[in-house]
Amino acid sequence: MPDNAIEVVGLVKRYGSVTALDGLDLSVATGQVTGFLGPNGAGKTTTIRILLGLLKADAGRAQVLGLNPWTDAVALHRRLVYVPGDVALWPNLTGGQIIDVLGRLSGGIEKSRKQEMLERFQLDPTKKTRTYSKGNRQKVALVAALASRAELLLLDEPTSGLDPLMEGQFQECIKQVKAEGRSVLLSSHIFAEVESLADTICIIREGHTIEQGTLASMRHLNRTQVRTDLDSGADTLRNLDGVHDLAVDGSHVTFSVELSALPSVLDRLSRLNPRSLAANPPSLEEIFLSYYHTDVAKDQGSQK
Amino acid sequence: MSATTAWTTPGASAQRLSLAHLATFTRFTVRRNWLRLVVWILIIVGMLAFIFDYYKTLFVDPKALQGFIDTVHSPSLLAMVGIISNPESIAGATWCKYWMFGSLMLSIGILFLMTRNLRGDEDQGRAELMRSTPLGIHSRLGASVIVMSALSVLIGVLSALVLSSFFTDASTVGALASVSTVAQASQGAWVFGMSFAAMGLLGVGVGALVNELCPSSGSANGIGIGIFAVFYLIRMIGDLNSSALGWVSPMGWAQKMDPWGANRWWPLLAVVVLAVVLVVVAWVIQSRRDLGDSVVMRGHVPTPPAAEPTPGTYAATAPKAAASTSRAASASPILTTVWGMGIRLQRGAFLGWGIGLIIFPLVLGTVIKSIRDLLTDTQIGTLATTVDGVLGELFIPLLALAVGVFAAQSATTLRTDEAHGVLESQLATGVGRVSWALQRLAVTLVGTIVMLLLCGVCLGASYGSYANDMSKLPVILGSFLVYIPACCVLASIFVLGFGWWPRFAVTVTWIVVGALWVFLIIGIALKIPQWVLDIMPFNATPAVPAVPMTWTPLIVLTLVAAVFTVAGLIGFRRRNVPM
Numbered sequence: 001m002p003d004n005a006i007e008v009v010g011l012v013k014r015y016g017s018v019t020a021l022d023g024l025d026l027s028v029a030t031g032q033v034t035g036f037l038g039p040n041g042a043g044k045t046t047t048i049r050i051l052l053g054l055l056k057a058d059a060g061r062a063q064v065l066g067l068n069p070w071t072d073a074v075a076l077h078r079r080l081v082y083v084p085g086d087v088a089l090w091p092n093l094t095g096g097q098i099i100d101v102l103g104r105l106s107g108g109i110e111k112s113r114k115q116e117m118l119e120r121f122q123l124d125p126t127k128k129t130r131t132y133s134k135g136n137r138q139k140v141a142l143v144a145a146l147a148s149r150a151e152l153l154l155l156d157e158p159t160s161g162l163d164p165l166m167e168g169q170f171q172e173c174i175k176q177v178k179a180e181g182r183s184v185l186l187s188s189h190i191f192a193e194v195e196s197l198a199d200t201i202c203i204i205r206e207g208h209t210i211e212q213g214t215l216a217s218m219r220h221l222n223r224t225q226v227r228t229d230l231d232s233g234a235d236t237l238r239n240l241d242g243v244h245d246l247a248v249d250g251s252h253v254t255f256s257v258e259l260s261a262l263p264s265v266l267d268r269l270s271r272l273n274p275r276s277l278a279a280n281p282p283s284l285e286e287i288f289l290s291y292y293h294t295d296v297a298k299d300q301g302s303q304k
Numbered sequence: 305m306s307a308t309t310a311w312t313t314p315g316a317s318a319q320r321l322s323l324a325h326l327a328t329f330t331r332f333t334v335r336r337n338w339l340r341l342v343v344w345i346l347i348i349v350g351m352l353a354f355i356f357d358y359y360k361t362l363f364v365d366p367k368a369l370q371g372f373i374d375t376v377h378s379p380s381l382l383a384m385v386g387i388i389s390n391p392e393s394i395a396g397a398t399w400c401k402y403w404m405f406g407s408l409m410l411s412i413g414i415l416f417l418m419t420r421n422l423r424g425d426e427d428q429g430r431a432e433l434m435r436s437t438p439l440g441i442h443s444r445l446g447a448s449v450i451v452m453s454a455l456s457v458l459i460g461v462l463s464a465l466v467l468s469s470f471f472t473d474a475s476t477v478g479a480l481a482s483v484s485t486v487a488q489a490s491q492g493a494w495v496f497g498m499s500f501a502a503m504g505l506l507g508v509g510v511g512a513l514v515n516e517l518c519p520s521s522g523s524a525n526g527i528g529i530g531i532f533a534v535f536y537l538i539r540m541i542g543d544l545n546s547s548a549l550g551w552v553s554p555m556g557w558a559q560k561m562d563p564w565g566a567n568r569w570w571p572l573l574a575v576v577v578l579a580v581v582l583v584v585v586a587w588v589i590q591s592r593r594d595l596g597d598s599v600v601m602r603g604h605v606p607t608p609p610a611a612e613p614t615p616g617t618y619a620a621t622a623p624k625a626a627a628s629t630s631r632a633a634s635a636s637p638i639l640t641t642v643w644g645m646g647i648r649l650q651r652g653a654f655l656g657w658g659i660g661l662i663i664f665p666l667v668l669g670t671v672i673k674s675i676r677d678l679l680t681d682t683q684i685g686t687l688a689t690t691v692d693g694v695l696g697e698l699f700i701p702l703l704a705l706a707v708g709v710f711a712a713q714s715a716t717t718l719r720t721d722e723a724h725g726v727l728e729s730q731l732a733t734g735v736g737r738v739s740w741a742l743q744r745l746a747v748t749l750v751g752t753i754v755m756l757l758l759c760g761v762c763l764g765a766s767y768g769s770y771a772n773d774m775s776k777l778p779v780i781l782g783s784f785l786v787y788i789p790a791c792c793v794l795a796s797i798f799v800l801g802f803g804w805w806p807r808f809a810v811t812v813t814w815i816v817v818g819a820l821w822v823f824l825i826i827g828i829a830l831k832i833p834q835w836v837l838d839i840m841p842f843n844a845t846p847a848v849p850a851v852p853m854t855w856t857p858l859i860v861l862t863l864v865a866a867v868f869t870v871a872g873l874i875g876f877r878r879r880n881v882p883m
């Protein structure tokens with residue numbers, strides 16, 4: 001078995017004059033969950049469709065479970081499941097019928113697992129899908145996918161229509177999938193979900209990869225946010241190495257600090273007798289936004 | 305496995321052939337469509353049985369049959385249904401009355417079914433979920449081809465059995481089919497049935513091809529109908545000139561199987577070969593294209609990755625992406641109106657219908673000359689014995705009915721908006737329901753008038769230049785405009801349904817339009833009372849210039865259209881949206 005369930009290098013996809021993917025790199029390690037982040041239109045769905053062999057790449061290389069997704073699409077599909085972000089169903093069939101059709105095509109569905117998932121996600125399988133809301137349509141695809149024992153799960157914003165209770169159930173299921181040594185590519189805009197599930201994270205923008213790595217390594221590249229209350233001496237912190245964006249509002253002081261400088265800065269801070277102290281590592285959201293701010297700034301700089 | 309073969313590279317072009325899970329998907333296709341399949345079988349075979357049985361009782365009197373035979377030799381029927389080698393029997397009369405109509409209905413019906421299951425599923429995004437399973441690349445196409453081919457053959461076999469069931473007694477087959485033995489009569493029945501099957505298979509082949517070529521189900525159906533219209537037109541010209549041109553059209557092949565006459569079997573083989581070639585071409589295209597993409601008409605791409613307006617910090621990424629695409633970033637002032645939106649949404653339909661309604665009148669205009677020449681040669685026929693007769697009773701109503709279909713289709717876009725969930729957001733703005741509906745229907749009305757004018761100008765100019773008689777142009781133009789109220793009635797039937805039974809409105813509208821066609825062509829055979837036929841919009845409209853102009857029917861039809869529209873709008877104001 002290859003070390004990586006998904007391996008993508010320099011993927012390019014053009015739609016006429018529009019370049020959707022422009023040298024995208026991505027890897028999903030076997031048995032791990034990889035979060036796939038990027039703003040709308042960054043190319044997440046296009047990437048997943050190429051990984052499914054639904055679209056043909058114009059350049060670059062992609063390998064999924066050791067197979068070529070375009071030429072070996074069918075063999076590959078025996079070993080993976082997919083949940084699209086926008087689930088379209090046949091309006092005159094029931095949810096249960098569609099789950100069975102999908103399961104059967106995927107090589108059989110275990111009745112007990114289907115039942116378990118239906119209960120978990122509280123989906124009524126006897127209703128025609130035209131009566132389903134967006135969330136319920138999504139549950140149909142989720143139940144079909146999570147009831148299977150596929151090696152790889154490709155999930156494209158799978159929870160965008162789910163309520164917080166169902167979101168919790170979804171996270172439980174994915175943790176179970178991971179415990180069973182299966183691999184997941186999870187595209188999502190819900191940072192909390194990615195933060196709690198993903199081993200590694202890939203952030204893309206305008207069709208190319210900005211950063212891929214573990215959350216810890218990304219935190220390492222980013223600054224910790226510190227909030228404290230000081231009676232005096234806040235200004236002495238300003239000139240320390242690694243301290244940025246210091247703001248003083250009465251006794252309330254906030255600043256950000258590079259991770260490498262954190263011990264020495266805290267050492268200095270403790271001598272100023274802080275009345276309160278909170279130091280938070282950057283959240284995924286802050287990391288995500290900081291990558292975009294930097295890129296936006298770079299773009300604006302280069303345009304001048 | 306070596307790493308090089310496993311990697312996607314730009315050079316690797318075709319996907320591996322695969323029909324994995326073909327059987328499962330074939331069963332799924334049957335399950336999804338079973339009701340439609342059964343209805344098509346009942347309609348096509350049922351009408352055949354009905355007409356044959358009716359003629360058997362009607363033409364007991366040889367004089368009645370002789371009158372029918374005279375009609376068959378008239379140019380207008382020659383144009384509509386083609387040459388009949390053997391009309392002096394019940395079987396021949398049935399072939400004459402029903403074959404062209406029934407077989408066209410069958411092939412276009414199968415084309416629509418193919419589209420519903422192929423491009424339709426891609427349009428709606430349902431194919432994507434299916435294709436993420438181990439379903440073979442070609443299994444969707446394969447399943448549709450299998451199910452629809454089986455439907456064609458089944459209809460053919462049932463038609464043959466139904467006809468054979470009439471030929472049990474050697475003493476009657478002479479009158480029934482102009483043959484001397486039961487075996488010969490049955491042979492004709494099987495040739496008849498298989499000519500139906502051939503037309504169905506033609507629908508399968510054309511359907512497979514257009515579904516792979518076209519970017520949407522609408523364009524696939526449109527171009528598919530266009531192809532059959534061309535087949536029909538070539539056949540018509542060939543039959544009118546008794547030339548070999550009829551052999552150019554695949555529809556001509558099926559027609560020239562000629563049951564109870566030449567009893568040719570080889571044209572069936574030719575149609576089967578053509579259908580297989582078309583399916584193979586579709587197959588090859590499918591293994592080379594992206595799901596949801598089109599080969600000839602780029603532009604439809606699943607959820608195009610064009611920049612969306614994104615809030616906050618992402619906003620700075622939008623302009624760059626927008627600059628790299630040619631798609632309009634903002635709406636023109638016209639597009640921001642409801643009627644402007646209506647025009648924009650129907651742009652493709654206007655274009656397609658417009659092209660068709662230019663080409664057909666142009667061709668028909670040249671055919672009038674042939675008919676006129678025919679008329680001077682042979683003074684037979686009870687129908688349409690003058691140029692005015694051919695125009696008023698055949699060509700103008702035929703084209704006007706096509707415009708009526710356009711009007712109905714254009715009106716149904718109101719429901720399309722609702723079904724696609726875009727009506728809510730429009731009504732959530734300042735526009736009122738009735739105002740929205742009226743503006744969209746105004747587009748339909750203006751479009752209908754433009755289409756009728758197009759027909760009139762093209763038919764008049766074409767005839768005029770062929771016959772050196774431009775004086776007919778204003779008459780022809782006026783004769784087309786007489787059909788405005790009838791077209792409006794078709795559209796208003798939809799509006800009535802849209803107001804009160806929105807989920808069934810589109811289906812009911814097409815059933816009504818289909819029924820109008822059926823009644824127009826074989827109404828008498830179906831024992832529909834004459835008064836019912838007379839009050840149908842297109843029969844009620846005076847067939848000028850064949851008959852003098854009368855205003856009363858037009859006023860009545862206009863009132864009917866108005867009442868239906870108002871009643872529909874009242875329902876639309878009172879009901880839930882969306883429904």
